[in-house]
Amino acid sequence: MKRTIDPGTGRPTVFFFDHLVFSHTTDLAGNPVTLEMSLLCQMDRPQLQRALGRSIPEEIPADAGARHGLRPAMIWFNGNGWRGIDKNSQIGDLVFLAEHGYAVFCADFRTSAQAHFPAQIIDAKAAVRFVRAQAGRYGVDPDRIGVMGRSAGGQIVSMLGLNDGKYLSEEWKEYSSDVQLVFDMFGPVDLKKSVGMDMEAYANGTADTSRWTCVEQTHAGAYLGGSGEELLRRAAEASPALQVHDGMPPFLIMHGNADPAVPCSQSEEFYEKILAAGPHNVADLYLLQGAGHGTPEFFAPMSQQIALDFLAKHL
Template sequence: MKHLFLVFFSLSTFVLFSQIQKDTSYTVISTFKKEIKKFPFIKIVNSVEDISVTKKENIIYKKTGETKLHLDAFFKNDEKNLPAVVIIHGGGWSSGDKKQMHTTANAISAKGYACFCVEYRLSDEAKFPASINDVKDAIKYIKANAISYNVNATKVAVLGCSSGGQMAALVATTNGKKEFEEKSSLKQSSDVQAIIDMDGILAFHHPESKEAASASKWLGGTYEEKKEIWENASTLTHTDKNTPPILFINSSQPRFHAGRDDMIAILNKFGIYNEVKEFPSSPHSFWFFEPWFDDMINVTTQFLDKIFKQK
């Protein structure tokens, strides 16, 4: 009996460990090692924290089952009613970590914004639209606690990189669509007023897209198996007259622009403000590296200033 108990305990422990172990393949270091072969001049951005920015880490914004989801906040204590920027990390919907966006959050916050790096359920934990639900709940939490972070709850942007960029665009183009939200005790709206998409695709089943493997994992099957879900997860499906202004910041890698020009055509039809900044001769995850980081921050904050601070 004792032997059976030990076997059961060992198996239970193994199952539990395998359930909570996350994919850590997408990191700044792993990306650097990959990209330096093609771009030998790149350097990882030196993270220097601005002393005027307050940082609060691992704030629980949501509990779902046994899972607690966290966000990290960056804001200036001496400034009130700051526009908020919700930041979504990349990693093919299956990897990545909110901490890898801290350098970006600190830099944007130093220029007069409250930034929030958001943790969300990855594809090994939950399929689409769980991560979209999570980001929308993070937005509700930030608005509900706006006073604590000096946030103007009527001025919220969502920024994402790679798969996070795809998510950011989808979060914003589904403003007000309850099918993309889970039940919540928070009554605040999850609507946002601006989008910054850094190399996130806008359509999955598209001639330019090469994300079939990662997409299938997140969307629960291939396009042939889950056509409706693939279409519903694509930003192009939801782009219309209500889409917020958007800034596209792109690398020189065409596969990560999939659907961008199609979306711009729709935005222009409705007179919705949009910008494109494309860095020549750049790798996909340019936001981690010099010589692009400073330009990226400047372009981003200039866009945000135009949307939120200019009369």
């Protein structure tokens, strides 16, 4: 069979780049750790040449985004209880953002076995600065960088959304770590409350010990490090819900109302605190009917459209 067809050009070509090194750091034993990110985005020929290093990256003025048609960026941080998972494991769920003109970066961070809090926040902020530093190479608007993450990644991006100037490394230090938007998917944003409840359960014998025998072994305990009062103190420091303030970037929050791992009340309280913290704060909360912890509802067409509308309005 031979036919001539005209399929059209309605669907954009999306390129994928991997193994972009953004940080050289160490683990708890002092061993070297290299952190990488990947990039998923549309590119025209000059942008592709720059991304491949075939020409000198152009310098981009701070206000150049709108004038030069630069794309906004979203940086994705995965979950898995801070214990580590391939940064690209959900790349398929993020293609819709690249198809709508966003540069989608997926970034590593040190696992809880490699380092304790605040190492993961230090890594995430280094990733933001790297993207800003490499904006010219990848055609990114350095003034429109958002972050998104699920579960443990939701806690990380919510910490980034504080724009507090804390937990900074020396890498790419001439660039800002501030972000312009946060998309938090069912993140445990009040670790002090979670850890406190776990400590009480282990103390009174009501905890499920089939998986862990003490609070220090749980996802949050391994992430935070320490024990007793030290663990609670660190949990408070890692709780974005306890540090909200006026002037935070816009927050989009999604949480399943049947989540068995992180109660949706954490997102509800976080949302209310953000709005109560000051007149300049913007936040939208969507409770997904019947959704669990990371179930398919979060990337269903309706959820994707909500995200696209929020990003188009605020980033």
